[in-house]
Amino acid sequence: MHQELQTAVDHVIRSRHSVRAFTHQPVETQIIKDILTISSRAPSGNNIQPWKVYVVTGKKREELIQQVCQAQTELFNNPEKTYQYQETFKYYPEQWASPFIERRRENGWGLYGLLDIKKGETEKMQAQHLRNYQLFDAPVGLFFTLHKSLATGSKMDLSMMIQNVMIAAKARGLDTCPQAAWNPFSSVVSEVLNIPNDEELICTVALGYADDTQVINNFYTPRIPLEEFTVFCE
Numbered sequence: 001m002h003q004e005l006q007t008a009v010d011h012v013i014r015s016r017h018s019v020r021a022f023t024h025q026p027v028e029t030q031i032i033k034d035i036l037t038i039s040s041r042a043p044s045g046n047n048i049q050p051w052k053v054y055v056v057t058g059k060k061r062e063e064l065i066q067q068v069c070q071a072q073t074e075l076f077n078n079p080e081k082t083y084q085y086q087e088t089f090k091y092y093p094e095q096w097a098s099p100f101i102e103r104r105r106e107n108g109w110g111l112y113g114l115l116d117i118k119k120g121e122t123e124k125m126q127a128q129h130l131r132n133y134q135l136f137d138a139p140v141g142l143f144f145t146l147h148k149s150l151a152t153g154s155k156m157d158l159s160m161m162i163q164n165v166m167i168a169a170k171a172r173g174l175d176t177c178p179q180a181a182w183n184p185f186s187s188v189v190s191e192v193l194n195i196p197n198d199e200e201l202i203c204t205v206a207l208g209y210a211d212d213t214q215v216i217n218n219f220y221t222p223r224i225p226l227e228e229f230t231v232f233c234e
């Protein structure tokens, strides 16, 4: 029993990966509810359970995609308008250091390589980037927010909950893509979804059934070996 459980859990963790092309097959509301309910078993400091999630489907999804794609395209054509679209918190550093910069580049070029996008092909890159704001065609967008009164620690709690969501989804034959790309457009998201002023967007997860015919879903990322990130202190 123990062995079976371990094999199953390891399998689900290993097989989860970021999917960037989904079919139009809808996800039953009860399945979404089950995933979120089990995911809320995540730990949180003092059990404050800071997470809040907006489940976006149907007409609202279409409206949101339309509004944010429009904003992103406007920004792409007028980069001086960046100040209008500020992310709620700094997800990435301003100055990248080694070895993170190399890993980041490897990841980016790995993805573009698969799509046959070469250096300098900015229109193609923009088109691919825009796919983020179409949820990669996923029928469900999960928009996770936190109350603004909370501290940095709550982002840890929320992250654990989100990982549960991705694992619980995978165990049900669904796939996901976590997305920070929406964060700069949080003002647009908040307006369309009626998110109160005292909450801020932290992360988005595209949820749906993977379209296995799309080459982009063959993108599997490597991991550094245990020895490179582990120190055993005895």
Ligand SMILES: Cc1cc2nc3c(=O)[nH]c(=O)nc-3n(C[C@H](O)[C@H](O)[C@H](O)COP(=O)(O)O)c2cc1C
Pocket (backbone or CB within 6 Å): 016, 017, 018, 019, 020, 107, 132, 177, 178, 179, 180, 181, 182, 203, 219, 220, 221
């Ligand atoms: C918080 C977070 C935000 C991310 N944002 C995006 C995003 O906006 N767009 C995207 O295509 N992938 C995004 N990713 C996916 C990462 O690129 C991906 O997790 C990483 O390359 C490892 O690959 P894997 O998820 O397939 O294992 C994000 C991942 C995390 C954890």
